[in-house]
Amino acid sequence: MCSGEVSNVAGAITALKLQRRKKNRVNVFIDDQYQFAVQRIIAAGLKVGQELSEADIERLKDEDEEQRAYERALRYLSRRPHSEKEIANKLSRNRIEIDVQDQVLKRLREASLVDDVEFARVWVENRQIFRPRSGLMLRSELRGKGVSKEAIETALEGFDEADAVLTVARKARKRYGDLAEEASNRRLRQFLARRGFSFELISSTLSILMDEESGSDEKSEVEE
Structure with a gap:
């Protein structure tokens, strides 16, 4: 809270x-x-003529410090969802004291403006839509944002890694369509590995893709 000395002035506003x-x-x-x-x-809670003691002045300064920090946190949240740890880190960088941070986070929780379980769920959902990746990488990203293990596992309930890697592989395959099969497979393996998928899962996914492509080629020959 406010660390300055209490003003000696007390009187009427x-x-x-x-x-x-x-x-x-x-x-x-x-x-x-x-x-x-x-x-x-x-x-808004003050009025002309109101008497203020030294303690009142100090309390108002403390309330003001907390309110400014709270409004700063609201600005962060207006840009995108944040985990509690992300908000605390940003407040720390602005030299907001720990006890003020705690009060701000308490207010945000009470207003349902921060919720690490919901944050993690939305993070996983958005990743799978725009930049799919493995459960291992998702866990690493969320841990880096200070989300608890329990919240992460709740967010990943129902996450199908085999389905995720297949979705990624099908889209990525098109990038390497002009390459020879061996080169295409190598590039695809590297791409999927960077997304955190295991060697075994990548291998089984490539087998599925090759079966799909083989079936597609056979169908084309029959139609011709």
Whole structure:
């Protein structure tokens, strides 16, 4: 929370003025002297003539620090979903103290704005749609974002790795269609390995593809 010394000034609020450049900030004047500024949502609870003690001033500064951190976290979430750890890391980089981070994350959880299980589920779903990869790689990515093992395993329930690698392989195969079969298979193996799939699964998938291609060729010959 606020680490500065408590102001010696205490008295009645004589003015509440919006800042010119930061319309969400309100300057608080006590006995006609500027004392501190708070976010507009906090200033809404203040009024001219209200008496403030030194403890009140310190409490308002602490509330303001938390509110600014909370609004910063909301901006992060407006861009894309985040895990709790990602939000905490970003707040840390902005020198937000740990106890403030804890309060911000508590508020976000209570508002259902952060949920690591849901974050992991959406991550897996989006990966499988746009950049499919192995369960091993998905687990590694989510661990890197601070998601717990339990949340990761919940998100991966029903994940079919054999189906995932086959989907990836079918799409990737088209990239190497102009290459000789041996070169095409080698490039495809390398591509699938980079996505984290095991040697055994890659080999079985290539066998399926070759069977499909062989069946397609036979059908074409019959039709001709």
